[in-house]
Amino acid sequence: MKKAKIHVMLKEGVLDPQGKAAHKSLESLGYKGIEGVRIGKYIEVTLADDADGDRDKLVREMCQRLLSNPVIENYEIEWEK
Amino acid sequence: MKKAKIHVMLKEGVLDPQGKAAHKSLESLGYKGIEGVRIGKYIEVTLADDADGDRDKLVREMCQRLLSNPVIENYEIEWEK
Numbered sequence: 001m002k003k004a005k006i007h008v009m010l011k012e013g014v015l016d017p018q019g020k021a022a023h024k025s026l027e028s029l030g031y032k033g034i035e036g037v038r039i040g041k042y043i044e045v046t047l048a049d050d051a052d053g054d055r056d057k058l059v060r061e062m063c064q065r066l067l068s069n070p071v072i073e074n075y076e077i078e079w080e081k
Numbered sequence: 082m083k084k085a086k087i088h089v090m091l092k093e094g095v096l097d098p099q100g101k102a103a104h105k106s107l108e109s110l111g112y113k114g115i116e117g118v119r120i121g122k123y124i125e126v127t128l129a130d131d132a133d134g135d136r137d138k139l140v141r142e143m144c145q146r147l148l149s150n151p152v153i154e155n156y157e158i159e160w161e162k
Binding site for chain 2: 001007008009019022025026029031033034035036037038039040041042043044045046047048050058062065066067
């Protein structure tokens, strides 16, 4: 088994209302000195051992087609060692 | 500035409908050999340099109080080097 760990984040400059809301909520709970909060997705895709071909290319394609919105989001793929 | 990188995932055994939906969608797009998909949150909290006290304890408390649901979710905190 091979596990891909994918981080999907909004691109720089794209408004992040979820992060903004969390930031404000933390402040209203009394936390000071927070400069920013950004919220994205973390996705783990586990592939079978016999998955053929270039795994990295495969997962990249999954990100492009389904797991992220490439217009407004960036993604990063790491493999569990 | 210090950036905390937080992963929030559903605990083992808790149903992950979002991950299940992504898994099925990937299969219906023709991808084979996927053993599982799990979807969680990735949160970056940036603290000001002058944030006082134990930063790790602070962020842990934020996770407990707002950023995660400790009943069904686990969280992990790393610090950007």
